[in-house]
Amino acid sequence: MEKVKYSVVVAAYNEEEVLPAFFDRVTSIFDTLKEPYEIIAVNDGSRDRTEDILRERCLADKRIKAVNLSRNFGQQAALLCGLKESRGDAVIVMDADLQDPPEVALMMIEKWKDGYDVVHARRKSRPGESFFKRSTAKMFYRFAHRISNPKVPENTGDFKLYSRRATDVLIALPETNRYLKAQSAWVGFKQTFVDFDRPAREAGETKYNLNKLVKLATDGLISNSTYPLTLSFKFGIIACFLSIAAFLTFIILAICGIALPLAAWLIPTAVLLFGVSWSLKGISDVYTAHIYEEVKNRPVYVIKDKFNDQL
Numbered sequence: 260m261e262k263v264k265y266s267v268v269v270a271a272y273n274e275e276e277v278l279p280a281f282f283d284r285v286t287s288i289f290d291t292l293k294e295p296y297e298i299i300a301v302n303d304g305s306r307d308r309t310e311d312i313l314r315e316r317c318l319a320d321k322r323i324k325a326v327n328l329s330r331n332f333g334q335q336a337a338l339l340c341g342l343k344e345s346r347g348d349a350v351i352v353m354d355a356d357l358q359d360p361p362e363v364a365l366m367m368i369e370k371w372k373d374g375y376d377v378v379h380a381r382r383k384s385r386p387g388e389s390f391f392k393r394s395t396a397k398m399f400y401r402f403a404h405r406i407s408n409p410k411v412p413e414n415t416g417d418f419k420l421y422s423r424r425a426t427d428v429l430i431a432l433p434e435t436n437r438y439l440k441a442q443s444a445w446v447g448f449k450q451t452f453v454d455f456d457r458p459a460r461e462a463g464e465t466k467y468n469l470n471k472l473v474k475l476a477t478d479g480l481i482s483n484s485t486y487p488l489t490l491s492f493k494f495g496i497i498a499c500f501l502s503i504a505a506f507l508t509f510i511i512l513a514i515c516g517i518a519l520p521l522a523a524w525l526i527p528t529a530v531l532l533f534g535v536s537w538s539l540k541g542i543s544d545v546y547t548a549h550i551y552e553e554v555k556n557r558p559v560y561v562i563k564d565k566f567n568d569q570l
C-alpha cells in the first residue's frame with residue numbers, strides 16, 4: 260500500500276448537497292501540497308444520496324475512501340471510525356459542510372511540521388449562526404473550560420490536526436462515550452492553535468438538532484470533569500453550616516431576651532435536614548465520580564518518548 264502523508268477525516272450525515280463541493284475543494288487544496296494524501300469519509304447512516312455520491316467519488320479517485328456505518332451513530336462515533344481507518348502521518352478532521360475551510364488545514368500542517376502533535380482550529384467569528392447558538396455555545400465553552408481538567412480549549416470544534424502518535428493514543432482510549440474536543444486535550448504532547456473566521460454552512464441544514472446538541476453538551480461537560488457530581492456534597496455542607504449559624508444566632512438572640520416565635524426555628528431545622536441528606540448523598544456521588552473515572556478506563560499516563568531506551 261502506498262504511504263500517505265496526510266489523511267483528511269470527515270463524517271457525513273445527509274450531506275448530499277455539499278459533498279461534491281467538499282471533495283472538489285479539499286482535493287484542489289491538498290493537490291498543492293504535492294504529497295500523497297487520502298480522504299476518509301464516514302457516512303453516518305445517511306438517508307439521502309450521500310452513499311451514492313461517496314461510491315461515485317471513490318470510483319473516480321482512489322485517494323478517497325468511504326465507510327458506511329449501519330445507522331446514524333453520531334458525529335463523534337463516525338469520526339472515531341475515520342481516525343481508525345486513517346493511515347497518514349498527520350490526520351486532519353473536518354466537517355463536510357466547508358465550515359472548516361480546507362485552506363486552514365494548510366496552516367495546521369505548517370504547525371505540525373514545526374513539531375506540534377495537536378493543532379486546534381479556533382474560531383474567531385461564527386457568522387451565519389443564530390444569536391442563540393453563538394451565545395449558548397460561548398457560555399457552554401466557558402463553563403466547560405472552567406470545570407475541566409485538562410482544559411477543553413474554548414471556541415474550537417472538531418476541526419483539528421493530529422499527529423500519528425496523537426491519533427494512535429486517541430484511538431486506543433477504551434471509553435465508548437467519545438468527545439474528541441476533551442479527549443484531544445487529554446492526549447497531551449505539544450498542542451497549539453490556528454485562528455480562523457468560520458464561514459456559514461456552504462449548503463444544506465445543520466445536522467445537529469436540539470437533542471443531539473444537548474447530548475453533545477453534556478458529554479462535553481463530563482468528559483474531562485466530575486465537577487457536577489461534587490456539587491451535591493458542597494451544597495449539603497454549605498446548607499449545614501448556614502443552619503448551624505442560624506441556630507447559634509437564634510440562641511444568642513434568646514439569651515439577649517429576644518425570643519423568636521417557634522415557627523422561625525423551623526427554617527434552620529429544615530435547612531439542616533436538607534444539608535445532612537445532601538451531604539450524605541454527596542458522599543455516594545463522590546464514589547460515583549471515582550467509579551466514572553475507573554469505568555472510563557483511560558490510561559493513567561501517556562509516554563512522549565524515552566532517552567537511552569536502547570542502551
Ligand code: UDP
Pocket residue numbers: 269270271272273274303331332333334337353354355356358464465466467
Ligand atoms: N454529522 C454526523 N452525524 C450526525 C450529525 C452530524 O456525521 O449525527 C456530521 C455532519 O455531516 C457534519 C458534521 O458532523 O459533517 C458537523 O455537523 P453540522 O455541520 O450539521 O453541525 P454544526 O456546524 O451545525 O454544529
Ligand code: MG
Pocket residue numbers: 354356358460465
Ligand atoms: Mg456545520
